[in-house]
Amino acid sequence: MAQINPYIHFNGNAEEAFTFYKSVFGGEFAMIMRFKEMPGVPEGSFSESEADKIMHIALPIGESDVLMGSDTPQSLGKHNENETRSKISISAETRDEADKLFKGLSEGGKIEVPIADSPWGSYFGMFRDKYGIEWIVDFDPKFDGRL
Template identity: 30%
Template structure:
């Protein structure tokens, strides 16, 4: 039996922008994207015109990991907070720096990327969408 855990981000109408951003910043590969307008219609739950172009579900592959995201319905904005953060692990210090620099564009640094007692390069950054990432570089053992 296999058990997995996948972060799922709810965006407020900017999921397409986030997908493009994560493609650039993290090298994400889009596996699937569907808009609310592409879903089968349900007469019991009519789709507002403003929701048709929003992303109903997307799956991105980042390295060996999955990231899912979707937009909320107009008027049902998700709450921005720190209940969920994402830790990106790397064995390459240079790659960690590249990712950290990309994610901080339009965002804010919580803890600068730096050497710590547990990592040669660790830092925390909240991107321009309000998603907080921990960048953790594995310490190469001799």
């Protein structure tokens, strides 16, 4: 079966954001590649300030999911972090896990919907983290943690 793995872009702080995500989810990075490490790219192809930025980073989460990301190259221009309305949805396996993830990931961010019992029967909350990424955390006891 196909998998869907979120891929998010940052304006130069991907490594900081992913270090934060790793502190919440745990695990180890499956890959970290910097722009200067890209195969076949001549040395000096990137500015000194961009060479050490993240070209690709991957953090496995759970048994089959991977959160991936990169810094947006300066040549493509800065993207507006407040206009990204996509959300990463996490289906927690327990209510305690939902609380832990919500509390950890929302630290320093802006809570849009506090985590609480929802009218549709799940335990649900939404927020924008301190990096501008929007998240949904949900625990539904009627499901096995995967929708």
